[in-house]
Amino acid sequence: MPAKIFSAAINGLWARPVEVEVDLSPGLHSFNIVGLPDKAVEESKERVSAAIKNSGATPPGRKNKRLTVNLAPADLKKQGPAYDLPIALGYLLASGQTNFDANGKIFVGELALDGSLRPVKGVIAIGLMAKENGFKTVIVPKINTADGSHRRGELKPTFTAP
Incomplete structure (x- = not known):
């Protein structure tokens, strides 16, 4: 059964929810x-694999399985490295290496190769979209919390991928 986590796509000044499905x-x-990724999203394969390995978990290459990530809706262009965190967490859920409740949460963040998080663009738009769509929590890199701290709702800083 695929793991499902929500993230967000930035389109100009607006954000839209993106469902990140990860299947092993x-x-x-x-x-x-798949799901209309740009070059930065395609490159997340390398960042995610290295970050997972360097965080002490078993990376995708060692599982010897087919890993498919679907970013839905498929007709919406996905840009930038903000999908690194939800892809990594989806993989860890799908592979049984972690277990947590992702319901009502949006995850965004670029992964460094050591597993730490780097800031992403559009956190204010993502926070507004999350509130409008009934999400309770937005998980972002710590440096991004200043961007969205004035919005009502819960904005949680994250230091490294669990």
């Missing part, structure tokens, strides 16, 4: 991202 299936190792 038997077969030779591959790591595919």
Whole structure:
């Protein structure tokens, strides 16, 4: 069963929710991202794999499984590295390496190779969209909390990927 986590796509001044589905299936190792990703999203495969390994968890390449990440809706262009964190967490959930309740939460953050988080753009728009769509929590890199701290709702800083 695929793991499902929410993130957000920035389109100009507005944000839209994006469902990040991560599926592991038997077969030779591959790591595919579908759903209209740009080059930065495609490159997240390398950042996510290294960050997971350097955080002490088992990275996708060592599982010898097919890893498919679907970013939905598929017709919405996904840009930038903000999908690193939800892809990594989705993989950790799908592979049984962690267990947490992702319901009502949006996750955004670029992963450094050591597993720490780097800031992302559009946190204010993401916070507004989250509130309008019934999300209770937005998980962002710590440096981004100043951007959205004046919004009502819960904005949680995260230091490293769990």
